[in-house]
Amino acid sequence: MSQAAAIDIAAVTKVYGQTTAVHSISLKIPAGTYCCLLGPSGCGKTSTLRMIAGHESVTTGDILLGNTNITDLAPAARGTAMMFQSYALFPHLDLVENVAFSLKMKGVDKTLRRAKAMEMLELMQLQAYADRRPAQLSGGQQQRVALARALITDPEALLLDEPLSALDPFLKIRMRAELKKLQTSLGITFVHVTHSQEEAMALADLIVIMNDGRIEQAADPRTVFERPATAFVARFMGDHNVISGRVTAISGETAVISVAGGADFAATGKAEMGSPADMAVRTDHVRIGESTVPGFGFTGSVTNVEYRGSTIKLMLSGAGIEDFTAILTDTAFYARPVKVGEAIPVCWDANDAIILGKAAK
Numbered sequence: 287m288s289q290a291a292a293i294d295i296a297a298v299t300k301v302y303g304q305t306t307a308v309h310s311i312s313l314k315i316p317a318g319t320y321c322c323l324l325g326p327s328g329c330g331k332t333s334t335l336r337m338i339a340g341h342e343s344v345t346t347g348d349i350l351l352g353n354t355n356i357t358d359l360a361p362a363a364r365g366t367a368m369m370f371q372s373y374a375l376f377p378h379l380d381l382v383e384n385v386a387f388s389l390k391m392k393g394v395d396k397t398l399r400r401a402k403a404m405e406m407l408e409l410m411q412l413q414a415y416a417d418r419r420p421a422q423l424s425g426g427q428q429q430r431v432a433l434a435r436a437l438i439t440d441p442e443a444l445l446l447d448e449p450l451s452a453l454d455p456f457l458k459i460r461m462r463a464e465l466k467k468l469q470t471s472l473g474i475t476f477v478h479v480t481h482s483q484e485e486a487m488a489l490a491d492l493i494v495i496m497n498d499g500r501i502e503q504a505a506d507p508r509t510v511f512e513r514p515a516t517a518f519v520a521r522f523m524g525d526h527n528v529i530s531g532r533v534t535a536i537s538g539e540t541a542v543i544s545v546a547g548g549a550d551f552a553a554t555g556k557a558e559m560g561s562p563a564d565m566a567v568r569t570d571h572v573r574i575g576e577s578t579v580p581g582f583g584f585t586g587s588v589t590n591v592e593y594r595g596s597t598i599k600l601m602l603s604g605a606g607i608e609d610f611t612a613i614l615t616d617t618a619f620y621a622r623p624v625k626v627g628e629a630i631p632v633c634w635d636a637n638d639a640i641i642l643g644k645a646a647k
């Protein structure tokens with residue numbers, strides 16, 4: 287097996303005709319990291335992955351794998367391997383031949399390449415299916431063949447383009463756990479493209495959130511969840527209320543953000559007097575029914591109540607905020623049930639209100 291290698295993306299831009307898909311991004315992925323590139327459709331995550339793989343040229347900038355500049359190397363010469371969303375298996379070849387394919391292309395002797403393919407099929411617990419064709423396998427098994435085929439070249443980094451998207455919801459969760467186990471046991475660097483926040487949170491050591499060809503935040507899942515860097519990240523991850531206003535006072539690390547036609551709220555972080563600013567309040571840290579401290583709550587009108595089993599989602603409006611979400615435990619909600627149309631105080635602790643940074647442009 288190969289050693290893991292770090293990936294260094296240095297000021298990489300990708301232009302297709304009139305479209306700049308990736309705007310001078312820089313990112314260091316340490317060796318042995320499970321990295322997820324996360325973002326909405328069209329944000330540039332697949333282009334970034336394909337540039338690392340060598341399936342797409344880099345317009346400007348450099349990509350390093352370990353100490354080697356791989357920017358202009360052919361895909362097979364890079365030390366990376368790619369697993370495609372559709373698995374791209376050959377329907378007319380059996381599993382051994384599918385898995386051994388890249389070794390055949392490299393001119394590896396038949397006995398040796400079949401032995402190596404069997405070893406990879408064993409790693410994926412598919413040895414019993416060695417002489418089947420892809421169509422005779424389930425979706426999860428096909429995915430494991432695709433993984434075996436990518437790993438047979440002993441890559442230093444495995445690149446996965448939406449590897450779970452073809453699977454049904456149950457299989458998706460099972461294969462997710464298998465991917466994580468595989469990465470941990472191989473110890474190589476994984477870069478996995480996904481548009482699912484949940485998938486990225488479950489798998490990644492490093493989540494890279496992209497928007498419009500730029501990186502909004504690159505951090506571990508807990509930091510992304512607790513300290514979203516920008517309003518885009520807070521909204522995209524979906525666990526925060528984003529309140530927009532203007533900075534009207536600053537005292538030390540705390541600023542007052544005044545919502546147009548609404549209330550004043552206090553939040554911690556970097557602020558510039560007089561400028562527009564966004565702040566975030568975690569939806570699951572909001573409390574209801576307690577008297578509010580000015581700056582850390584408001585009286586809102588309940589616009590929707592959604593039962594979710596262990597939690598209840600309340601939507602409220604008030605103090606110049608249109609859509610404010612409170613996720614309450616069922617215990618907290620049923621201790622004081624509320625109905626649509628009711629006006630109730632909502633509040634949060636001072637350390638749950640953070641000022642969000644501006645997106646890089």
Ligand SMILES: Nc1ncnc2c1ncn2[C@@H]1O[C@H](COP(=O)(O)OP(=O)(O)OP(=O)(O)O)[C@@H](O)[C@H]1O
Pocket residue numbers: 302303305306307325326327328329330331332333334481
């Ligand atoms: N071959 C191409 N030619 C022209 N434009 C392209 C090409 N590939 C991608 N783009 C454009 O580049 C931008 C980024 O695309 P990319 O596929 O990298 O995004 P993505 O985040 O992976 O999206 P998705 O989740 O939908 O796959 C988009 O605006 C897309 O339309």
